[in-house]
Amino acid sequence: MAIQLHLGDITELNVDAIVNAANPTLLGGGGVDGAIHRAAGPELKAFCRTLGGCATGQAKHSPGFALPARWVIHTVGPIWQGGDQNEARQLAHCYQNSLVLAEEIGANSIAFPCISTGIYGYPADRAARIALDVMQAWTARMQLTVCCFRESDLSHYRARLADGRRAGQ
Numbered sequence: 191m192a193i194q195l196h197l198g199d200i201t202e203l204n205v206d207a208i209v210n211a212a213n214p215t216l217l218g219g220g221g222v223d224g225a226i227h228r229a230a231g232p233e234l235k236a237f238c239r240t241l242g243g244c245a246t247g248q249a250k251h252s253p254g255f256a257l258p259a260r261w262v263i264h265t266v267g268p269i270w271q272g273g274d275q276n277e278a279r280q281l282a283h284c285y286q287n288s289l290v291l292a293e294e295i296g297a298n299s300i301a302f303p304c305i306s307t308g309i310y311g312y313p314a315d316r317a318a319r320i321a322l323d324v325m326q327a328w329t330a331r332m333q334l335t336v337c338c339f340r341e342s343d344l345s346h347y348r349a350r351l352a353d354g355r356r357a358g359q
């Protein structure tokens with residue numbers, strides 16, 4: 191199955207699992223995290239209190255509560271510090287660990303935001319390459335969507351996917 195690109199609000203997507211770009215407390219924040227908590231309702235925060243936080247690169251799941259998605263997979267992206275602090279590896283771990291967890295809980299479809307590219311400052315084009323490198327290995331197992339909130343992010347993904355097609359991937 192081809193990777194789907196979507197421009198819009200991830201909280202509206204009717205998929206089995208949406209991924210949240212959270213912080214290590216898992217207790218909510220701004221950006222997509224704030225939007226997910228608002229749309230899911232206060233039960234999400236109450237549930238997340240029981241999860242005991244999450245380390246960078248790891249993932250934990252919760253129900254979606256009032257969201258159309260059945261589950262939320264919370265992952266914590268790296269804060270961009272210039273690129274020599276293992277950020278690329280940690281970002282790849284976010285995608286990989288979210289996918290492993292999604293498969294464990296039985297999700298057949300999953301939507302990702304552009305993790306770390308907002309408040310955490312990761313350069314969007316580099317992040318798109320990492321995200322797609324990990325996702326490409328999962329296309330036979332799950333329906334994958336990248337949910338971009340900004341047109342510019344969508345352009346990065348479109349360009350990367352077109353490069354891949356030209357290279358015969």
Ligand code: AR6
Pocket residue numbers: 198199200201211212213218219220221222223224225226267303304305306307308309310311312337338339340343
């Ligand atoms: N749907 C989809 N994508 C969105 C939405 C939405 N409703 N809202 C924003 N984005 P960010 P980070 C995009 O800042 O960089 C929080 O406070 C946004 O345009 O949400 O990983 C957490 O608690 C960008 O492309 O997450 C952490 O403290 C992408 O989501 C911190 O921010 C990620 O931007 C995490 O920072």
